[in-house]
Amino acid sequence: MxxxxxxxxxxxxxxxxxxxxxxxxxxxxxxxxxxxxxxxxxxxxxxxxxxxxxxxxxxxxxxxxxxxxxxxxxxxxxxxxxxxxxxxxxxxxxxxxxxxxxxxxxxxxxxxxxxxxxxxxxxxxxxxxxxxxxxxxxxxxxxSELLAQQSFYSLLFKLLDEKNNKINLFYFKDSYNNLEYEKYECFKFFSNYILHNMNNFNIQDSGSMNYFEYKEDLKEFILLSYTTPHSQSKNLFEGNLYFEHLINILIFIEQKSNPKDIDSDIAFLKSYISHDELVCLAVLGLKDKRFHRYIEKYGLLEHFDNGLYEHQFFLLQILYKPNAFMTFNSPKAA
Structure with missing residues (x-):
């Protein structure tokens, strides 16, 4: 003092x-x-x-x-x-x-x-x-926000672990070639089969059709490339509800993610999806309207290899809006 x-x-x-x-x-x-x-x-x-x-x-x-x-x-x-x-x-x-x-x-x-x-x-x-x-x-x-974020990511990692567990239960038997596939090999088999058939789709045949008819014909052709081997085999490819679980993960991120972090959360989920899975998801989106909506909303086909599969990429662009192949940007975050 x-x-x-x-x-x-x-x-x-x-x-x-x-x-x-x-x-x-x-x-x-x-x-x-x-x-x-x-x-x-x-x-x-x-x-x-x-x-x-x-x-x-x-x-x-x-x-x-x-x-x-x-x-x-x-x-x-x-x-x-x-x-x-x-x-x-x-x-x-x-x-x-x-x-x-x-x-x-x-x-x-x-x-x-x-x-x-x-x-x-x-x-x-x-x-x-x-x-x-x-x-x-x-x-x-x-x-509170930190605890909520920690809780969110803790549940997200558990859901991703469960996704991997479901993949580990995959089993597919190709009765035509008498071959068996397990786990990620199942995705690889379907991906190669679908991409090969899409490469054989002749665009020139569309001259006698209008755009809507051509789009429906292309959609049926790609679905046939998936359902034909699937129906002729004894497998558990869809039996363990893998694709339903993936929709649940998307719903969880949509409802529980912080609006400021949802862009990075969606990008994080995409990093857990292989290219073979991506091809199968693109086909499943033609069957399931919910999946189709999520693919276009969150750009789930962003990492599709359009350099290696240029023709297939062109066909998918006919069936999906441009947002399906772009990085997701949340309107709230922007």
Missing amino acids: SKDKENEDLKKDYWPLVELFSIIFALGLIFYIWEIYPDTLQEIDKQNTPITVPFNQKYSDDLPYDEKKSYAQKIGEKYGTYGDTYGSLNTLFSGWAFALLLISLFMQRRELQEQRKELAAQRDEITKANEIAESQRNISKQQ
């Missing part, structure tokens, strides 16, 4: 005592003057020779005016002068009363200043308390 600060604190501590003793001294001085004032006047009066008039003296016209006055008149004038003298004392008291009034006003002003300081300090404390409360609310909100 600095020396000036210490001196200021000392003044604050001793100033009320100084004011109290000043008031007591002023009142005592007034009382003392009031007490000694009459005696002082009497002492002054004794120093002057009083004027006496015999009781039986007769006044004549030749006497001076003062000598013609009666004794009672002289006594009245004498003590009337005392009264007039007390008038000057009243003026003194009035001055002291005015001085006390000024002192009281000064004290009130100091009290008001102190009250203002206290109110200002209280406002500062309230402001600081509000700032602390707002900070605590922000911290609580951030903690």
Whole structure:
């Protein structure tokens, strides 16, 4: 603590005592003057020779005016002068009363200043308390958002693990070639079969059709490339509800993801889908309207290899809107 600060604190501590003793001294001085004032006047009066008039003296016209006055008149004038003298004392008291009034006003002003300081300090404390409360609310909100985010990603990873578990249960038996496929090999078989058939689709045949007829013919052709080997084999490719589970993951991200993070969450999900899975999803979207909507909404065909499969990519562009092949950008995030 600095020396000036210490001196200021000392003044604050001793100033009320100084004011109290000043008031007591002023009142005592007034009382003392009031007490000694009459005696002082009497002492002054004794120093002057009083004027006496015999009781039986007769006044004549030749006497001076003062000598013609009666004794009672002289006594009245004498003590009337005392009264007039007390008038000057009243003026003194009035001055002291005015001085006390000024002192009281000064004290009130100091009290008001102190009250203002206290109110200002209280406002500062309230402001600081509000700032602390707002900070605590922000911290609580951030903690809540962090916990919700942690909970979201924890569930998302569990859903992705379950997706892999379902793939590990895949089994496909190609009765035509007498071959068996398991796990990711099932996706690879269907992907190669579908892409090969799409490559053999002749665009020139569309000359005699309108656009709608051509689109429906292409859709049936691609679905046939999937359903033919699927129907002729004993397999569990769709039996374990893999594709239904993938729709549930998309619904979970759509409903539970933070609007600011949904773009990255969708991109994260896409990184878990292989190209062979992507080809199968493109075909399943032609069968399932829900899947078709999600493919176009979230751009699930973004990573389709249009360089290696240029012809197949051209055919899929006929069946899906451009958004199906683009990076998803959330309107809310934008």
